[in-house]
Amino acid sequence: MxxxxxxxxxxxxxxxxxxxxxxxxxxxxxxxxxxxxxxxxxxxxxxxxxxxxxxxxxxxxxxxxxxxxxxxxxxxxxxxxxxxxxxxxxxxxxxxxxxxxxxxxxxxxxxxxxxxxxxxxxxxxxxxxTFDPQATTCSVIAMSDVHDHTDQLKDLLKFGDYNTCDAIFYVGDMLSNSFEKNWAFKSYIDASTEMFAKNKPFIFVRGNHETRGPVARMIPAYTPRTNGEIYGTQRIGNTFFVFLDTGEDKPNDHREYFGLVDFDTYRTRQAKWLSKVVETPEYKQAACRIVFSHFPISEIEQYNSKLPDGQSHGMKDASDKMLKILNNANVDLMVAGHTHRFAYHEPVPGKRNFPILVGSNKSAVRLDIENGTIKAQAYDIENKPLLETTLGRREGSK
Known part of the structure; x- marks a missing residue:
């Protein structure tokens, strides 16, 4: 035993x-x-x-x-x-x-x-x-901001041919709010189990909506990690994935939180962890490095730093603390969500040295990776293509 x-x-x-x-x-x-x-x-x-x-x-x-x-x-x-x-x-x-x-x-x-x-x-x-550590190919589907629309989740998985993927990545706000103990099951876990999750994994990246409500502190229990954190890393073959947890979007003292959050401190601690991850041999020797984050980690002016009621605070704080680290880490791609607007941003040398693919609340992206080359195909809930592009290795990535 x-x-x-x-x-x-x-x-x-x-x-x-x-x-x-x-x-x-x-x-x-x-x-x-x-x-x-x-x-x-x-x-x-x-x-x-x-x-x-x-x-x-x-x-x-x-x-x-x-x-x-x-x-x-x-x-x-x-x-x-x-x-x-x-x-x-x-x-x-x-x-x-x-x-x-x-x-x-x-x-x-x-x-x-x-x-x-x-x-x-x-x-x-x-x-x-189990995964093959010598594999040179990897395929995943990523989506975010589904907000309890289970039928939409199922359609996006089908359109992306989920059966041929190694894993599914949920990049935050799969729930709208955490009011009931079983809501995570109703929102996306039961549907995932029905379709694929008995046999292949999904990976959960927390969004700001999953931090809200009376059950928010129990949500990580549904998707436990051996490191004891919500953020983490995963290697599939020769591809290295980093999963960031950017927390809430408003300041800690915002009236919505009633003095019960501490995300600025949390993001500081996470940035220290990230700075160590990108120096590990496993990260440096990977053929491809992709970062998943609910908030885009970017030059903040790209996203409108004048959102009402302090809503840009979390994105700015995460970017202030993590962008410099990622800019020096030969990141090949970041996949994010939160804005509910699909976008693809090319690198801006000197400001953001990696491309960002931002999913909407009605889209998903399939990534087919082979020896450091990423083929990205984004599509919407009507299966209309939003983006098809191929990304090569970032300069200096080896």
């Missing part, structure tokens, strides 16, 4: 979608997070509190082969009596097909000297494949 050390969070869930027992059931997921060449996190929820684990085996072992069991533990305690389960599977082989199966036991009573279990349930087997 094996265990995976990984943070887990407690949320309640209501609507049962997959029933393996009359009452207790898996109701959201499973979906893959932070898939790499040697690991993956599997996230799902149960209709009530329980203890859960994941069974995994190489696909080549055959349908009758048993799997190894993984669970989450911290400080010597297995995670239990919770409804949201995030289980990290480490030490996998690169470029290898695997199968996984969910298991869970309902907990009907959890006392110091007595634990009573109810139903035990299991899911079917699902497939996934």
């Amino acid at each position: 094996k265990n995976a050390l990984f943070p887990i969070f407690c949320l309640s869930a209501a609507t049962a979608l997959v029933c393996s027992a009359e009452n207790y059931s898996f109701d959201h997921g499973p979906y893959l997070q932070e898939l790499t060449d040697d690991g993956v996190t599997i996230v799902f929820t149960t209709s009530g509190k329980g203890y859960s684990w994941v069974e995994i085996r190489e696909k080549s072992a055959g349908e009758q082969a048993p799997g190894e069991s993984y669970w989450t533990s911290k400080d010597g305690l297995k995670e239990a009596d919770n409804t949201l389960h995030a289980i990290r599977i480490p030490d996998l082989k690169p470029n290898t097909a695997y199968q996984y199966k969910l298991h869970s036991k309902e907990i009907t009573k959890f006392a110091p000297y007595r634990v009573t279990f109810g139903e035990e349930i299991a899911s079917p087997w699902y497939d996934f494949k």
Whole structure:
């Protein structure tokens, strides 16, 4: 038996979608997070509190082969009596097909000297494949600002031929506000699970709308990272991705936040992290480097620094703290959102040394990358092309 050390969070869930027992059931997921060449996190929820684990085996072992069991533990305690389960599977082989199966036991009573279990349930087997660290090609779809329009999300995925992609990137404001515990599932996670996320990952970049509402502090639990942060990095083959979290758009003391945010400090800390990332051998040796950020990180005059009610503050603060770092980091492309207006901006030497593709609230972009060359195809919700361009390696990128 094996265990995976990984943070887990407690949320309640209501609507049962997959029933393996009359009452207790898996109701959201499973979906893959932070898939790499040697690991993956599997996230799902149960209709009530329980203890859960994941069974995994190489696909080549055959349908009758048993799997190894993984669970989450911290400080010597297995995670239990919770409804949201995030289980990290480490030490996998690169470029290898695997199968996984969910298991869970309902907990009907959890006392110091007595634990009573109810139903035990299991899911079917699902497939996934770890990334190949030697791969020279990579394909992804990126979209932002969907704001709960699930049908629109599905159409944009279909138009981009999502089945042929390695991963899907959601670049913020997938939700409008975080009022209900299950709203992230209703907005985009359930649709993603239905279409692809049981077998390939999506990567979530937080937007400013995901910071709002009573459930905002729980949203990162749905898309956990092993670094414990919302921002992070990912390498797929020889392409290196950076995911920034630009926070809210207005000043910390704005009346909408009631004194409960601290994003200026957060962006300062993140900029220090970014300055270290771009100096790592893994970043420098990548054939291609793409940055995803909900706010465009750019010369601020490009976007109108006189937006009403302080709405440019977050974009300016993020740009003031991170643009210089990115300008010296041989970035090949930035993909952003937030403005609800599609745009493509060529580099401005001396001000912004990389191109920016800004998605609208009704568009997506497919990126097909091969040995540092990026073919970008942007399209709208009617499948009309908005941009087709090919970007070569940035000068000095090797």
